Amino acid sequence: MDAFEANKHSLDVQKKIKEKKDRIKLLRKGERLVPIFLLFCAGLSVLTTIGIVVTLVKEALVFFSEVSPADFFLNKDWRPWQGDYGVLPLITGTLLITLIATIVAVPLGIASAIFLSEYAGEKTRKTIKPVLEVLAGIPTVVYGFFALTFVTPLLETFIPNIKVFNALSAGIVVGIMIIPMIASLSEDAMNSVPNGLREGALAMGATKFEVAIKVVLPAAFSGVVASVVLAISRAIGETMIVTIAAGVTPNFTFDPTESIQTLTAFIVQGTSGDTTYGSTIYYSVYAVGITLFVFTLIMNLISQRIARRFREEY
């Protein structure tokens, strides 16, 4: 009886061990599926890129079968509702905004970066950096409101004949929006300049100004340039500020007091309610979209290339 009990017990244990082994085997088998699922998820980002490119190209091709590319890229009239599809006014509008934004953001951004990395003490840096981060986190629709209701009236006191919707006000605010980007990326680049270079220059009797301008800035130059290029790309693609504050008048002009329209602002206008699916205007949105995409893609690639070269230096 006792022997029987013991035997049964040991059988139980062996069974349990076998069961456990089976379970582990099953688990290991299941685990082999994990990387496949993870790779699938990682692949989704590639599919997104393919989706973007295919979407833009496919619909733009329909547009270019109706409007010749020569008309699109060379004509100076953008009146899609009258059948004029010359994209140049939208491009000059975008460039004008980008130019103003760059003029505002580059000096302020780089100055902030130099201040934070070379001059500010730990405490100052810890208060100012979060403020810049807050500036970066403000929704663009809020910036648009600010441009239209605060910056434009302010500009009106200096330039009385400025339009209510104008490129200058929108450009300035886009510039303010991209300051944090230039400041924080440039500061990273400056921070990674080895301290030995600074100390060497200071030991030679250089002032702090000379260290910043003649040593740190040149050493971090490619990082700074990469941040500027990336910020410009962001300015090109900015939508809400220009839609709200720059107007919907495709003007072939470089006068910043005029109302203009950018590539992005047209995409918003062209996809809003009164455009029917399948019309030429509908497809023109994608032609404009692909122009915008190519512009920003080129800027991003340039920025990445410069940043990569910069990383190899140290």
Place this chain on the structure above:
Amino acid sequence: MKQMSQQQWNKHLIRRTIISRIFHVMIFGATLVGLVVLISLLYRILTQGIAYVDWGFINGFPAPYPEEAGILAGIVGSLLLMGIVAPVSMIIGISTALYLEEYAVKNKIARFIQANIQNLAAVPSIVYGLLGLTFFVYFMRLGYTLIAGGLTMSLLVLPIVVVASQEAIRSVPNDLKAASFGMGASKWQTIVRVIMPAALPGILTGTILALSRAIGETAPLLIVGAAAAIFTLPGKLTDPYTVMPIQIYNWVSRPEAEWQFVSAAGIIVLLVILLCMNTVAVIIRNKFSRRL
């Protein structure tokens, strides 16, 4: 080299020191510009909008008169949209990050995916709107619905979630993993029981920041058809919807001056919600970021 007398040298030095001081003041001033803009922006919005923020505004629907307009549909729409974006972008984003950090051999495929994510992060948001319009709205026939908007926004914030998750996973110390493997744990067990708990605060912080970016985004949702005038709250995924930024945009673009105050009131609500999300992110970061 030119010889300098002591006197000349002193003069030279004084000039250089003065330049350095002036420069210091200048760049400090330049840094303050951002601060000044931020303060004037907040001041402007608060003084214009605070009088309009009351229970009727928070709990009301769009109306033809400024006094009656409310933002309830926007608040609910934004929150529901987050209800889609958060799980979708987290599942795909964390999986992608796990693949790149833990499974991928550093080969061409992994490098290609990595470069691809970097590029996606820099694609203008409005282009995502065009993708969403073509793929979700027309191709998949989802129409101008909550789910179409949610999926579009998920793709938009995906790169941010991936990069944040990668950083969090990378910062898990190697000896923790080695100890887990040494105890006989499998790779998956190590990921679930060791890596994920250690990386989760970082991942959550990054995701909340990505979501707060999504909550302020306007352009892609304008394109995938978030409507401005919604008078019932969306009950299911295939209902039309609106979000706070769209309502604000709609009010800003009206010509009558009173709508400015309504826009400012809407912006206050939006900024308060953003502030809450950021606070949560900071709390998570501070509470759980112990040194491992």
